[in-house]
Amino acid sequence: MLSGKARKAGVLGWPVAHSRSPRLHGFWLERYGIDGAYLPLPVAPVHFPEAVRALVQLGFAGANVTIPHKEAAFALCDAVDDAAQRAGSVNTLFFRENGRIEGTSTDGYGFLESVREQAPGWQAGDGPAVILGAGGAVRSVAAALLDAGCPRLVLANRTAVRAEALARDLGGPIEVTDRPRLEDAALLVNGTSLGMEGQPPLVLDLAPLPATAVVADLVYVPLETPLLAAARARGLQAVDGLGMLLHQARPGFAGWFGVEPRVDAALRAFVAADLMP
Ligand SMILES: NC(=O)c1ccc[n+]([C@@H]2O[C@H](COP(=O)([O-])OP(=O)(O)OC[C@H]3O[C@@H](n4cnc5c(N)ncnc54)[C@H](OP(=O)(O)O)[C@@H]3O)[C@@H](O)[C@H]2O)c1
Structure with missing residues (x-):
């Protein structure tokens, strides 16, 4: 009414x-x-x-x-x-x-709130974040993570120059690589459209991630992406893309x-x- x-x-x-x-x-x-x-x-x-x-x-x-x-x-x-x-x-x-x-x-605020909600205990200062992708969504997420105290970002994108431009624009402790090391990642973020309905899945071996790592996907259709299913199967905390959509x-x-x-x-x-x- x-x-x-x-x-x-x-x-x-x-x-x-x-x-x-x-x-x-x-x-x-x-x-x-x-x-x-x-x-x-x-x-x-x-x-x-x-x-x-x-x-x-x-x-x-x-x-x-x-x-x-x-x-x-x-x-x-x-x-x-x-x-x-x-x-x-x-x-x-x-x-x-x-x-x-x-x-x-x-978007960056929504992402952080979503990780805090779905992976209680995680803090931005816990360790490096590995982010796959370098599009508009990653720009917001990367800036928010740095501003929240993440000590280092590792960016990997199909088109490397795009990740390099993003690192230059944001400044701060950002490494651009095509072979991100997962061994010391506190957070892994899929910011590509891989895994989305109608797109190929993101193929990545999660075995090297520490047992305490959090895995977040920005994709929210489907809600449970193959990446999140693999993370849960390894006993890791998984954060879906719907939380970011709601909190933003x-x-x-x-x-x-x-x-x-x-x-x-x-x-x-x-x-x-x-x-x-
Ligand atoms: N949860 C939320 O609230 C929320 C909000 C915004 C976006 N999203 C999601 O986040 C994702 C990215 O969105 P965006 O707005 O940042 O899009 P965008 O600016 O178009 O960026 C797309 C990203 O995906 C990469 N990519 C696309 N196809 C690929 C492939 N076949 N192999 C490897 N990389 C590939 C692109 O790499 P190149 O640079 O090489 O093209 C780029 O890094 C989408 O899935 C979107 O639905 C979620």
Whole structure:
């Protein structure tokens, strides 16, 4: 039930039909009994800036931004925070009452919160993190790990120059290699699209990982990737990609609707039910 004062937010993407964000935010709106709405907002790239200005005029509180608009959103903001600066992109917009547009990138935060939730006891300072991939998601995850105190990152990507560029941009203790050593890794992250439904699996022997290592996959369709199944079979703590998806949504919801939302089993089950391949 919406009143004339309902708070409004949504997700801008092109296409946007695949986005789970409306389902996720819709669950929280209902759970907390909020007079508000969260809409899918399909917008072609050529119309993106005018669409954002229109949302401001329409009194939206803000929006999420997904592919292919994350860099355009960064360029359009009046102010961005450190996380967005490090990511070079924005996934969450806040429209302030004075008309200013502020942006942040919450993927790195969502990743860290997800690992803390699914691998209790893990701390960023525990040891090196080996990250496979060097795309947009890895950029956010790598920056968040360094900022949280990870002592060293080891980056391996099919296209080495992309990993080198990322290491240069982020600065700090980052090694780029095509043969990552797993022996002293405290955390292994798959940030490639390997293992995703319709893609080849990630083939990697997990035997050299220490018994205390945590294995995280950013892929969330399927929820249990071959990599996570192999990690669990070795008795390692495994962290799925759904946790990152859920936790990255929290700052936006809190800012737009004024309630700190909870990630719990009921929310996971509700969103996971929509992830079946
Ligand atoms: N859980 C979440 O909330 C969340 C959020 C964002 C993304 N993700 C997931 O994270 C993954 C990466 O997303 P992204 O946005 O960073 O995509 P992206 O920018 O397109 O990067 C894709 C990465 O995968 C690598 N890759 C693709 N195909 C490969 C192959 N056949 N062999 C080896 N490497 C391959 C690419 O390597 P090259 O550089 O060599 O092309 C690149 O490192 C996707 O699975 C996505 O679904 C999850």
